[in-house]
Each structure stands twice: as structure tokens, then as C-alpha cells.
Amino acid sequence: MDVDAAVFDVFGTMTDWRSSVTAGLADIGGRAGLDADWPAVADAWRRRYRPVLERVLSGELPWRPLDDLHRLMLDDVVAEHGLDDLGEAERDALVQAWHRLRPWPDAAAGLEMLHHTRVITATLSNGGVGLLAGLTKQAGLRFDCILSAELARSYKPDLRVYRMAAELLEVEPRRLLMVACHPDDLEAAAEAGLRTAYIPRPLEWGPDAERVDPPAGVDLVADDVIGLARALGATG
């Protein structure tokens, strides 16, 4: 596939948010003397994500940084799961868990391979620029550029986010590849004129999750980021 740049979803596609956030909850919750089914709490937190973004995109909620939305969702999840003893500082620390997500095992190696091709790589995430710069540095994910929906003061899957990425990278939308494990992200990218690559992340929602099928009409399916890099001409 001949493209000039590739932009990557981060939460889920490049990083294992579930095990990272579960570990953060177990750590901070445990130190607060609480016990819970922490993976279930992590899942409940993440499940509130899309409905909240939809409220922002519909105009019902004003745009605000993802950290603030994560905090709003967490307050609801905490109440639901009887974890009201978590204090302000602990809740803020939990929001920070989304800044330190563990990469999937193939992500760093695949990006390094792509770095040595002519294809420019960038994040294209709903996380903020600061979150992404810190997360990718700590996780060893070498992107050539950090792009965030924050720069459009919106969130994916708003088409303006994908168009902004093409404009900022100075590439034609059809020379820009969106890489994600989430069909709705790829469908929106395709609607904005981008090419699309699907990477399955069967463990995103844990070992018992339902299988996600590649979206219809996707341009490329790769096993992981290393496979994607090879499909884009990388060697190694």
C-alpha cells in the first residue's frame, strides 16, 4: 500500500488500557483499603467512554480535555461500585493511570521498523497532546509526530479530526492511513477520505471478550504493528 503517513489510535490499538488501568485501580484502591473486581471496574469505566464522547460531539456537553471526562466517568463508576471512600487525590491519581498505559508487545518494534521507512507515523488519539507525549515516551513508542483530537477541540469519530490530521501532516487524505482496532474509528476515517488498516486486539476487553470482526471495506488487515510495518514496505 502506497501512503505518505500513517496515524494510529492509541487506547486499545497500541496500548493495553485494560490491564494497565486494572493495575492502577488495584494499587490505589488496595492502598485505600478497598476491594473490588478491579477488571470489572476498569471495564465499567471504559464503557462510559463512548456515550460521554457522544454527548460532547452532539453538543450536549461542552468540549473539555479527556482527563476531565475520565474524571467525570470515574466518579459515576466509583458510586456504582461502592468505592465512595476513594478521595480526591486518589481519583486524580487514577485519571493519571491513562497517561501510563502499557504498550502491546509488538507496538514498539513495529513503530521502530516504520521509523526507518519514508512513511511518517503519528498518533491520532482522543488523549491530549501532553498525555500522548508522556505516554509514548514512557512506553517506548517512537512516533514521528504526536497528533490529538484536542488540536481540533473535538473527539474521534468526528470527521474533522481525521481531516485535521491530513492537513497538519500536509498529505492528501487518500495518502494517509488510519490504523485502529476499532471499526467505528476506521469507518469514520474512511468517510473522511483516509485509507484504513485494521489490527485485531482480541485481548482489549480481556480474555473472555467477544471477537471483533474487521469492518467492511477496510483497505488492509494486519496481525499486529510489525505485520503492518511489513505491509508498508518496512524490512527487519
Place this chain on the structure above:
Amino acid sequence: MDVDAAVFDVFGTMTDWRSSVTAGLADIGGRAGLDADWPAVADAWRRRYRPVLERVLSGELPWRPLDDLHRLMLDDVVAEHGLDDLGEAERDALVQAWHRLRPWPDAAAGLEMLHHTRVITATLSNGGVGLLAGLTKQAGLRFDCILSAELARSYKPDLRVYRMAAELLEVEPRRLLMVACHPDDLEAAAEAGLRTAYIPRPLEWGPDAERVDPPAGVDLVADDVIGLARALGATG
């Protein structure tokens, strides 16, 4: 010095624009059968830079991408130097020379040292995001993040550019270090509340250029990017 992030000027501080642009002029001009004092043409082009930015910042010219401004300036310089035989495609190719500037010899090694500290590094340049992503990749300059004045639809030394960098990186301005070889860049950064580091680049305007003194009140003076990295706690 204790900071959370450092942002870097690129044209002059991290890259040797003069020898790179001179080589581009000599190559493209030579192939067009032209001869000129190419370093003098490069200098004349660069000297038009600040006056044109001032016209944009004063509102006299509307904001537009740096490539477009480079082209405007080039058309004037071409006329001045009797190089009118340069065609459209050649002029466009010359504007692209600013996308492929050579790094100073210490720049890549210093950034690599900083990458292994907790200090987040980013560009903060008047070049656009696409230009910077391509330039830094090609030059082997490993930044954790790409920031451009384009994201504020302005140009340095507009104070909004420096404040935007602090906001996007989610750091207090006084925990953010601006690194540059240009006193006016550092003076504006200081006025915006940032800390400042001066790196001399005595060869920026060629071997016969006048010496530039560090600006008064600068927080740090380093010999080069390696020295800066050491001052920020990097080892190696």
C-alpha cells in the same frame, strides 16, 4: 535546572539552515544553468524572514503556512539576484529545501540523551507540523512531540505560541524550558513565563558572521545540545 519539558527552536538552533539551503540553491540553480553567490542568496532569503513575520504578526498580512511565506520571500530574492529564469517547479522545490535541513553535529546525540530523562522534548518552531515531522525524521532528531506555531495560527515571537506549548504539554510555563540560539525567541519565551536556555550557533550565518551574545537574564547557557542535556540531568 528542574523542568518538566523543553521546547526547541529548529531553524538555526537544531539545524544548519544556511549550508542546507545554499546546497539546495546551488543544486537547483545550477541545473537551471544559473550561477550566483549561493550563500549570499540563502542569507538574503533568510533575512527577509523576520520582516515578513512581523507583517503577519501586525495583521498587515493574513496568517498563512510558512511554506507560502518562504515562497513569497523567494520570489523577491530571485528578482533581486537576477535569477528570474527559475521556474515555478524549481521555486517550489527550493521551498522544500527548508523541509530537509541538516542537523548540527551535536543535535541528535543531545536529544537522544534527553529522551532517556523524564524531561519531555518538543519542537517549537515556525515551521509547520508536516515540515517538522518530516525534517526531524530525516535528520534523525528524536523529539517526544512536534509543536509548531501553526497550532496557534501565529508565529514566534508571539507570546501566544509559547503559552500554547505549555498548555498542550500540560506543564506550568515556569516548568517549561525554551531552547534557542536567537535572543528574541528567548526574550519572548521569558515574557510568556517560560525558563530559557541559550545555545550559541556561531556558524548560523556562516564563518564570517558577527558573534551573538546570550540575551540578558537567560536561565542557562550551554555549549550545545549535549551540554544542555547534561545540565538537565542526562548522563552519557
